[in-house]
Amino acid sequence: MFSVSEEDHLKAIFKIAEKEKKAVSTNSIAAYMNTAPASVTDMLKKLADKELIQYQKYKGVTLSATGSKVAIQLIRKHRLWEVFLVEKLKFSWEEVHEIAEQLEHIQSEDLVLRLEKYLEFPKFDPHGDPIPNMDGKFTLRSQWSVAELLPGHTGIILGVREHDKSFLLYLNDMKIKLGTSIKVLQKTAYDQSLRILIDGRFENLITKNVAHQLLVKKV
Amino acid sequence: MFSVSEEDHLKAIFKIAEKEKKAVSTNSIAAYMNTAPASVTDMLKKLADKELIQYQKYKGVTLSATGSKVAIQLIRKHRLWEVFLVEKLKFSWEEVHEIAEQLEHIQSEDLVLRLEKYLEFPKFDPHGDPIPNMDGKFTLRSQWSVAELLPGHTGIILGVREHDKSFLLYLNDMKIKLGTSIKVLQKTAYDQSLRILIDGRFENLITKNVAHQLLVKKV
DNA sequence: AAAAATATTTAGACAAATCTAAAATTAATT
DNA sequence: AATTAATTTTAGATTTGTCTAAATATTTTT
Numbered sequence A, B: 001m002f003s004v005s006e007e008d009h010l011k012a013i014f015k016i017a018e019k020e021k022k023a024v025s026t027n028s029i030a031a032y033m034n035t036a037p038a039s040v041t042d043m044l045k046k047l048a049d050k051e052l053i054q055y056q057k058y059k060g061v062t063l064s065a066t067g068s069k070v071a072i073q074l075i076r077k078h079r080l081w082e083v084f085l086v087e088k089l090k091f092s093w094e095e096v097h098e099i100a101e102q103l104e105h106i107q108s109e110d111l112v113l114r115l116e117k118y119l120e121f122p123k124f125d126p127h128g129d130p131i132p133n134m135d136g137k138f139t140l141r142s143q144w145s146v147a148e149l150l151p152g153h154t155g156i157i158l159g160v161r162e163h164d165k166s167f168l169l170y171l172n173d174m175k176i177k178l179g180t181s182i183k184v185l186q187k188t189a190y191d192q193s194l195r196i197l198i199d200g201r202f203e204n205l206i207t208k209n210v211a212h213q214l215l216v217k218k219v
Numbered sequence C: 001a002a003a004a005a006t007a008t009t010t011a012g013a014c015a016a017a018t019c020t021a022a023a024a025t026t027a028a029t030t
Numbered sequence D: 001a002a003t004t005a006a007t008t009t010t011a012g013a014t015t016t017g018t019c020t021a022a023a024t025a026t027t028t029t030t
Helices: A006-021 A024-034 A039-047 A064-087 A097-103 A107-117 A165-174 A207-215 B006-018 B026-033 B036-050 B065-087 B097-103 B109-118 B165-173 B208-213
Strands: A053-056 A061-063 A152-161 A181-187 A194-198 A202-206 A214-218 B053-055 B060-065 B154-160 B181-187 B194-198 B203-204 B214-218
Touching: A006 A024, A006 A039, A006 A061, A006 A064, A024 A039, A039 A053, A039 A061, A039 B165, A064 A097, A064 A107, A097 B214, A152 A165, A181 B165, A207 A214, B006 B026, B006 B065, B026 B036, B036 B053, B036 B060, B060 B065, B065 B097, B065 B109, B154 B165, B165 B208, B194 B208, B208 B214
Parallel strands: none
Antiparallel strands: A053 A061, A152 A181, A152 A214, A181 A194, A194 A202, B053 B060, B154 B181, B154 B214, B181 B194, B194 B203
8 A cells, every 4th residue: 555665754754743743844754764854855745645644845744634544553553563572472672663663564454453352452562652443542541750750659660751772671670661660769859860669679760861751650 | 684576586486496496487487476577687687696596697597505595584484474374363374375475574583483482383384384494494294185195095184285365265165174184085087086075074076186286194 | 134054845866676678599390 | 400489688768765965945043
C-alpha cells in the first residue's frame, strides 16, 4: 500500500505532533529522521498528493484522518512486536526498538490480529507505552513522573519517557524496570536531584531529568 | 548488508540451482522472479562485483560460497518464520508463504537464534521442508513420493513438493496434512492415477502428478 | 521596519532497481 | 554449415528516494 519511507514519514509526523501540538515543521521531521530537509519537502509533496497530510508550503503539516490511521497502525504493530520480542523471545527492553522498527513494516492485517491475540491483547508495550487497539484507540491511565512525587511518597514504575538505549541500560544497572517501586526519600532544593529507594532495597541518587523520564502510578 | 532485491536474486539462484544442477540461466531467474531478463542481467553484474556469484556473460551463474551462505540463511529464516506462523499464530500452511517472504528479510542474527530456540529447534517447516541450522546444514531423511509406493503399501506424509496455494487447499479438502497416512489401494495402468486411503478413513482418487508431489516415509 | 538569522523550497544531480527495444551471442534446425 | 530461433546483453529511459547548493520565504533581533 505505502512505501517504507512514506510510512516512516507519517510516523515521524505523528510522533512529533504528539509532543508539540502545532503543525509539524519540515526541519523537525528531518531532524527526527536524520535526513536532509530537502528530502522531507519532496516526501511531503507526495504525501499531500495522496491526501495523507495537509500541507502548505512553509506552513508545516498535519496528518489527515487517513494519514493518522496509517501512523497509528504502525505504532500498534511496532509495540505489539516489541511485546513479542520481550515476552516470548526474552529480549531486554533496550534491544527491541531496532528490530520492531523493521517488523512494523510487515504487511498483513491478519498477522497483526493473530499476533495481538497470541500475546493476549496487551495494552502496553515493554516501555510502558500504550498499544492502540484495532480502531486506533489508546488506553489512557493516570501517571505521574517521579519528579512530581513528594518526598516520602512511593510510585510503581509504569513506563519511561526516554527510550534511548543508554538510558535503559542505566535503569537496568539501578534495578529499575516496569513494576519497580520507587520511594522518594529526599529532594535537593538546589538542583531537584532526588534520593530514592528502589524496591525498598537500593538507595540511589537521580537527577531531576532522570526523575522526569520515569513514569509511575501513585500508591 | 544486502538489499532485499539482492537477497531475492540470490535465493532465486539457489532455488533454481537446487533442481537443475547446471549453471543458472538469466531467463530462468527472470521467470522465477517475474521480472525482465534485462533486469536480471543488471543485478547479476552487481552480485558478481560483490563476489556473491560466479558470472560470465551468456554462460549463466553459480553461487559463490558467500552467496550460497546468504541464500541458505534466507531459507532458514523463511522456514523458521513459517513454523512460528503455523505453530504459534495458528495460520494454515497455505497462508504463510507471502508473510514469511517479508519476514525473511528482517535483519538480526540474534532474532533468528532466539526464534529458533523459542520454536524448540524445529528441523522441518510446515510444508515438510528442512530448516538449515546455523551453519547452513540441512537435515536429510529418506522420503519417497506416493507415486513410488506399490499398491497395498502405506506411507506417512512428510512434506509436499508443490507449494502452490490451490494445491494446498486441495489437500486440505482431502484431509491430507503432515502426518496423514496414505495407503495406495490401486494404480491405474493407463494414466498411473491412484486410488488411495487417507488416514484409514477416506478413499480418494489422485492423479500421477499429485502423487508425485506428496512425500512420505514408508511404514 | 530594516537587517540578520533561520527555515524551507527549488533546481539539479545521483544511485538503485526496474523497464522496453534493439543489438549481440548462442543454440537449434533444416 | 547456413539459417532461423531463442537467449542474453546493451543502450537508453523511468521511478523512487535521497542528496547538495542556491534561491526564497519567514521569523527574530536590533
